[in-house]
Amino acid sequence: MGKPTDLVQGTLDLLILKTIALEPLHGWGIAQRIRMVSKEVLQVNQGALYPALHRLEQQAWITAKWGTSDNNRRAKYYSVTPAGRKYLNQERVNWDRLSTAIDLVLETP
Amino acid sequence: MPRWTYKLALRFRSLFRSSKVEKELHEEIRFHLENQIEEHIAQGMSPQEARYEALRELGGVEQHKEECRDMRRLNFIEDLLQDLGYSIRKLRRETGFAMTVALTLSIGIGATTAVLSTINMALVRRIQAAEPDRLIIGLRTRNGTALGLVAGFDYLDYRQLSRWFDGLAAFTPAGQQTVTGGSEPWVAEAFRVTSDLFRVLRVNPVAGRQFYSEEEARGGARVVLISWALWQNRFAGSSTTIGSTVNLDGLPHTIVGVMPRGFRFFYDADFWMLVDWTRSPYATNRNYHNYHVIGRLKSGVSIQQAQQDVDVISRGLEQQYPASNKGNGLRLVDLQEYMVRDVRTGLLLPSAVTMCLLLIACANVAGLLLARGQRRVSEMALRSALGASRPRLVRQLLTESATLTLPAGLLGVGFAYVFQGLLLRLLPMDRLGIHQPVIDSAVLLFALLVSMVTGLVVGIAPAIRGAAVALSPRLATGKQVVEGTGSSRLRSALVVTQVAISVVLLIGSGLLVRSLALLSRVNLGLDPGNVLTARIQIPGQDRSKREQVNRFFTSVLEEIESLPGVESASLVNKLPIVDPGEDWEIRRAGRPHGSEDDYPAFARWVSARYFWTMRIPLIKGRDISKTDIVGTPRVMVISRSLARTLFGDRDPVGEMVEVHLIDSPYVRYEVIGVVGDVRLNDFRREGDPAMYLAAAQRGGNEMRLAVRTTGDPSSLAELIRQRVRQRDRNVLLADMAIMDSVLDDALGPFRAVIRYLGLFSGIGLLLTAVGLYGALAYHVSQREHEVGVRLAIGATPASVLQLVLRRGLLLVGIGLLLGVAGARPGTTLIQQLLYNIEPLDLSTYVGAMLFIGVVATAACLLPAWRATRVNPIEVLRSE
Numbered sequence: 003m004g005k006p007t008d009l010v011q012g013t014l015d016l017l018i019l020k021t022i023a024l025e026p027l028h029g030w031g032i033a034q035r036i037r038m039v040s041k042e043v044l045q046v047n048q049g050a051l052y053p054a055l056h057r058l059e060q061q062a063w064i065t066a067k068w069g070t071s072d073n074n075r076r077a078k079y080y081s082v083t084p085a086g087r088k089y090l091n092q093e094r095v096n097w098d099r100l101s102t103a104i105d106l107v108l109e110t111p
Numbered sequence: 112m113p114r115w116t117y118k119l120a121l122r123f124r125s126l127f128r129s130s131k132v133e134k135e136l137h138e139e140i141r142f143h144l145e146n147q148i149e150e151h152i153a154q155g156m157s158p159q160e161a162r163y164e165a166l167r168e169l170g171g172v173e174q175h176k177e178e179c180r181d182m183r184r185l186n187f188i189e190d191l192l193q194d195l196g197y198s199i200r201k202l203r204r205e206t207g208f209a210m211t212v213a214l215t216l217s218i219g220i221g222a223t224t225a226v227l228s229t230i231n232m233a234l235v236r237r238i239q240a241a242e243p244d245r246l247i248i249g250l251r252t253r254n255g256t257a258l259g260l261v262a263g264f265d266y267l268d269y270r271q272l273s274r275w276f277d278g279l280a281a282f283t284p285a286g287q288q289t290v291t292g293g294s295e296p297w298v299a300e301a302f303r304v305t306s307d308l309f310r311v312l313r314v315n316p317v318a319g320r321q322f323y324s325e326e327e328a329r330g331g332a333r334v335v336l337i338s339w340a341l342w343q344n345r346f347a348g349s350s351t352t353i354g355s356t357v358n359l360d361g362l363p364h365t366i367v368g369v370m371p372r373g374f375r376f377f378y379d380a381d382f383w384m385l386v387d388w389t390r391s392p393y394a395t396n397r398n399y400h401n402y403h404v405i406g407r408l409k410s411g412v413s414i415q416q417a418q419q420d421v422d423v424i425s426r427g428l429e430q431q432y433p434a435s436n437k438g439n440g441l442r443l444v445d446l447q448e449y450m451v452r453d454v455r456t457g458l459l460l461p462s463a464v465t466m467c468l469l470l471i472a473c474a475n476v477a478g479l480l481l482a483r484g485q486r487r488v489s490e491m492a493l494r495s496a497l498g499a500s501r502p503r504l505v506r507q508l509l510t511e512s513a514t515l516t517l518p519a520g521l522l523g524v525g526f527a528y529v530f531q532g533l534l535l536r537l538l539p540m541d542r543l544g545i546h547q548p549v550i551d552s553a554v555l556l557f558a559l560l561v562s563m564v565t566g567l568v569v570g571i572a573p574a575i576r577g578a579a580v581a582l583s584p585r586l587a588t589g590k591q592v593v594e595g596t597g598s599s600r601l602r603s604a605l606v607v608t609q610v611a612i613s614v615v616l617l618i619g620s621g622l623l624v625r626s627l628a629l630l631s632r633v634n635l636g637l638d639p640g641n642v643l644t645a646r647i648q649i650p651g652q653d654r655s656k657r658e659q660v661n662r663f664f665t666s667v668l669e670e671i672e673s674l675p676g677v678e679s680a681s682l683v684n685k686l687p688i689v690d691p692g693e694d695w696e697i698r699r700a701g702r703p704h705g706s707e708d709d710y711p712a713f714a715r716w717v718s719a720r721y722f723w724t725m726r727i728p729l730i731k732g733r734d735i736s737k738t739d740i741v742g743t744p745r746v747m748v749i750s751r752s753l754a755r756t757l758f759g760d761r762d763p764v765g766e767m768v769e770v771h772l773i774d775s776p777y778v779r780y781e782v783i784g785v786v787g788d789v790r791l792n793d794f795r796r797e798g799d800p801a802m803y804l805a806a807a808q809r810g811g812n813e814m815r816l817a818v819r820t821t822g823d824p825s826s827l828a829e830l831i832r833q834r835v836r837q838r839d840r841n842v843l844l845a846d847m848a849i850m851d852s853v854l855d856d857a858l859g860p861f862r863a864v865i866r867y868l869g870l871f872s873g874i875g876l877l878l879t880a881v882g883l884y885g886a887l888a889y890h891v892s893q894r895e896h897e898v899g900v901r902l903a904i905g906a907t908p909a910s911v912l913q914l915v916l917r918r919g920l921l922l923v924g925i926g927l928l929l930g931v932a933g934a935r936p937g938t939t940l941i942q943q944l945l946y947n948i949e950p951l952d953l954s955t956y957v958g959a960m961l962f963i964g965v966v967a968t969a970a971c972l973l974p975a976w977r978a979t980r981v982n983p984i985e986v987l988r989s990e
Contacts, residue, residue: 029139030146048143049170053178062117068135071142073149078139083117 014046014054016097019063019082019090026081028071029055055080063089136179140172173497194510202514208483209515211885212476215878216519216566219472220558221526222874226465227558228551229531240376241313242407246446247414249279249404249421254438258711260400261441263388265428269404269441270305272424275417279406280308282376284692285384287813288359289648289843296843298646298813299341299381301359306385309336311407312376318342319353319368327385333364336383339372359384377403378691397435405446418443467620468875469558473565474616475882478609480512480570483889512570516563523562527555603922609886610926610963611933613879617959618934620875622952635854636789636798637687638726642850643824644686647835648813648843657741657810663839664806664814665737668718670834676822681721682806682814689853690815691792697802699757700767700779709771712753712800713791716809722748722786724819732764732784739805746805748784753800770802780804817850824849880966887923887970891915891978898978908979915978919971927960934959 021027021035032055033046058064063086071077082090144165151161169175202209240246249269250257261269261281270279282304290299306327315321316336326332335357337346346352356363359382370383386402408417425440491504499507647667649660664682671680685693696709719737722729730751739746747768754763763785769777780802788798806814820827828847835844898911938950 028142030143033143048147048168049175049178052140052143052175053181056179060118060121062121065117073146075142075145076138077142078135 013097014050015058015063016090016093017044017046018051018054018058018080019086019093022064022080023082023087023090026067026069026079028069028077028079030077031071032080058086062086136176140169140176144169177500191510194507195514197507198511198514201511205483208479208885211881212479212515212566213519213522215472215475215479215881216516216562217522217526218874218878219469220520220523220555220562221530223465223469223558224523224527224551224555225530227462227554228527230462240311243447244445245277245408245410246312247406247408247417247443248446248449249406249441249443251400252440252442255440257442257444258400259403261402261404262397262400262435263386263402264397265436265439265441266402266404267388268428269421269424272427273406273417273420275409275412275420276406277409278307278311279404280305280311281386281402281404282308282383283386283401283403284378285382287646288382289361289650291358291361296650298648298843298845299359300379301335301382301384302378302380303386304383308376308383308405309370311405313407314371314374316368317371318350319366321368322385327388332385333362334367334385335359335364336368336370337366338370338379338381339374341381342369397432404441406443414443414445463619463623467616467623468878469561471613471616471620471875471878471882473562474609474612475878475885476562477565478605478882478886479889480566481605484508484570508570509567512566515570516566519566520559520563523559524555603890606886606890606919606922607926607929609883610923610967611930613883614927614930614959614963615934615937617876617879617962618930618955619937621955621959622938622950625952625955635687636727636787639850639854641820641822641824642724643816643818643820643828643831643847644689644850644853645816645831645847646813646843646845647682647816648845649839650812650841650843660810660812661740661807663842664718667835667838670838671816671818671831674827674830674834676820676827678819678821679720679724680816680818681724682718682816683721684716684806684809684811684814685791686815686817686850686853687725687789687791695802696771697753697757698769698771700769710753710756710800712749712802714770714802714804715791716804716806716811718806718814721803721817724817725789726819727789728787730785730787731762732782734784735803735805737807740807741810743808745778745780745808746783747780748786748803749782750788750799750801750803751785752788752798753802754782754785756800768802816844876962879963883963883966884970887919887967888974890922891919891971891974895974895978898975902979911979912972912975915975916968916971919975920968923964923967923971927963930963931956931960 017036018032021032021039027035029051033048033051036044036046055064055066059066059080062083064080065083066078066080068076069079147165147168148158148161151164152158156164166172249261249266250259251261251265252258260283263281266279266281270276270281273279282302285301285303287298288301290297304322306322306324309315309321317339319336322334322336326334337352342348342352346355352366353368355366357366358364364382364384406417408414421441421443425436428436429439491508494504494507495501647664649663668680668682671677685691693714694711695714697712698708698710717735719735719739721727722734729748732748735746735748747770749757749763749768757763757768758766763782766782768780768782770780771777786803789801791799791801816831818824818827818831832844832847835842894915898915901911901914902908934956935951
């Protein structure tokens with residue numbers, strides 16, 4: 003595996019939303035989770051992560067709450083709002099359609 | 112919670128709890144960083160290595176924070192507030208600069224708006240009608256040449272047969288009417304109009320009603336509309352006026368309405384009466400062309416369409432009435448265009464001058480801002496190094512420019528009102544049809560836009576340069592001991608450009624102002640100084656009493672001339688400029704009837720010594736004398752231009768001419784003399800062709816008295832009035848006035864506009880001086896440091912002064928040369944506007960260059976002198 007693929011913006015939003023849909027997570031945790039789940043393929047550029055989180059928060063897709071982390075530090079936990087969930091589903095459908103389409107193009111001999 | 116309320120709450124939080132939000136952001140990033148470090152340590156790195164690695168991975172922390180802030184959107188408002196605060200603090204430290212820019216801009220905006228609005232109102236909107244752009248005037252043509260007035264019955268046919276008008280109306284001066292019924296008879300100006308004239312103009316009476324078309328059809332019912340002024344002055348604005356009766360020339364008329372305040376159309380009038388198509392020979396004969404024709408095009412109809420339609424009617428009339436209508440047609444002309452045709456120059460010139468003023472203001476501001484921006488490139492480079500993006504820098508500078516230009520704009524609006532107030536105080540407002548100052552919003556918007564855009568565009572220049580500039584050398588020279596050659600070159604270029612632009616603009620406006628001055632010094636062809644005028648009228652219109660009337664007038668003139676202080680006294684039927692109109696057709700005797708050798712000329716009948724009284728030069732032959740009376744051969748004096756038209760280079764004295772009179776066509780006269788041309792109808796038009804008949808032969812019981820005095824004419828007014836009264840109680844002597852002031856009333860608006868333009872070009876000069884001084888003084892002050900160093904190492908103040916001055920004046924010199932070179936093609940742009948002046952007018956060029964030279968020298972000397980007085984130790988310490 004070479005250089006980690008740069009994530010296009012819309013995709014990062016989708017990944018973030020999906021990741022915190024299960025349980026509230028802080029920024030660090032989100033980056034770790036995405037890396038682990040994607041088996042080290044997707045490395046979230048941390049410089050992109052926080053602006054994305056703030057943008058999503060401003061859009062009211064996600065909401066933030068201060069909590070205590072596993073190592074007993076104050077951390078900002080993000081969770082998905084109902085509007086965010088709707089947005090996630092919608093984006094998911096879009097993504098499926100997009101990837102199917104790309105697959106089709108690629109698999110055509 | 113709905114999504115938008117949530118968003119709103121977040122925005123508020125970002126805006127008003129910004130320090131908390133900021134703290135949280137910091138904490139969030141730190142949390143991330145610590146986790147990262149711990150992970151690296153867990154992987155076996157040393158704490159230091161781990162920290163370094165984590166920071167490297169994260170990238171520029173501040174940039175990320177900034178991006179996060181950007182995401183919060185509200186950054187925009189926050190930045191704005193921040194920038195605003197910063198700008199105000201900065202400008203407070205540079206009060207002189209800020210004041211100069213703000214004042215320059217606001218004066219530019221104010222003056223431009225005031226002048227253009229006033230001119231617009233006074234001249235362009237002279238037509239007092241709704242939707243004037245669809246109004247046309249119909250001009251009679253004869254073999255394709257537009258002559259003007261239309262015959263009454265021709266007009267009726269056009270009105271009846273044309274299809275493309277929402278009304279086609281006509282009107283004609285009815286002359287002065289003697290109004291009786293009050294304590295004393297008085298004279299009023301009246302017009303005869305068709306019943307639909309005011310409907311065509313879409314002007315409604317403020318009280319009472321319009322004319323009804325049946326009233327016109329009945330042969331001119333005796334109903335009248337009166338002017339607002341008359342209503343106020345003679346009827347005290349009383350509501351019982353409507354329906355009351357006045358006697359006009361002995362006939363009772365019912366007042367049915369009052370026209371709006373200040374309403375005038377073509378002429379001032381007190382009464383509007385209905386045309387009478389049945390009685391007057393003026394109306395029914397197709398040979399007499401007496402009516403102005405005004406029409407309103409139906410919406411969507413072009414003037415060409417209507418013209419084609421009218422042409423068909425004209426051809427029909429030609430066939431039907433070949434004797435009178437052969438070769439006649441009707442040309443439709445846009446009324447607005449027609450109204451401004453002869454004042455176009457007078458209208459465009461002042462506008463051009465004020466545009467120059469605005470340009471000077473903008474050029475100044477641009478120069479000042481550029482010079483200031485130059486100094487700030489280092490600051491911008493530093494800001495960009497600290498993480499400010501280029502858009503962010505541009506925004507900051509835009510805010511700064513806006514904090515300068517927006518208040519300046521507002522101040523400009525204030526100035527506009529002040530200037531217009533001044534203008535209107537000098538201009539007789541009623542004559543212009545303006546009753547309260549009105550600022551034209553389109554003009555204001557234009558002036559604001561031009562100046563603001565200048566400020567904004569120029570203002571952001573340093574941001575673009577600063578962000579593009581290589582960082583390290585800029586920062587390294589943050590406190591520049593010796594200026595980089597690049598920036599010094601740019602500053603020099605700025606000074607040169609500023610000087611060049613100022614020269615071009617000064618020369619341009621100088622030429623325009625000189626044209627205006629020439630235009631205002633109109634030579635009327637007579638000397639109105641020390642001439643007292645009055646209207647004198649003998650009641651009754653009995654023609655058989657002509658002898659009696661003549662005797663009376665003669666004896667009155669003799670009596671007035673015998674008064675001490677009176678040089679000469681004379682009579683004329685219409686005063687120049689004041690009483691326009693009355694043109695008749697004249698031709699050389701013996702030409703076949705209906706030939707094309709009939710020329711229109713203004714007809715005036717005068718007593719003996721009229722030309723002497725008015726100082727109209729007698730060029731050839733003899734004056735009208737006291738012996739030219741009824742029973743002797745009919746004689747006339749003609750004007751030089753008429754003599755040329757009729758006789759070319761031949762001597763006209765002794766020649767016979769024929770005049771087409773209303774009551775008796777083609778009466779023969781002998782030409783006995785030629786006098787100089789006088790502007791009779793319009794002071795802007797040169798040399799009106801005129802014929803002067805002998806008043807005693809022509810007759811008429813209403814004349815204008817003209818008395819030339821040796822001293823102040825007003826001192827004699829009461830004496831003359833007494834003498835006339837003593838002779839005959841019933842004689843009306845009215846409108847006593849000094850010719851000079853009567854003419855001033857007519858010329859006044861025009862002259863006042865020019866006076867004020869003089870003032871505004873003065874303001875232009877001031878602005879140029881300020882701008883030039885600012886640019887140059889700044890240029891010199893940038894060398895203050897260098898001067899200090901030079902002084903510290905032993906240079907004498909005189910030598911330093913010389914050095915600075917030489918360099919400054921060199922720049923000014925180059926600018927002057929460039930400016931003069933640029934003025935040549937620049938002035939060809941305005942060549943059409945110039946009146947009696949060459950585009951290469953030497954005195955304008957020299958004047959502009961001298962002015963710039965003096966200002967430039969002062970602008971170099973003062974700051975340089977100040978620089979030499981700086982303590983060199985202080986300069987060196989500030990390193």
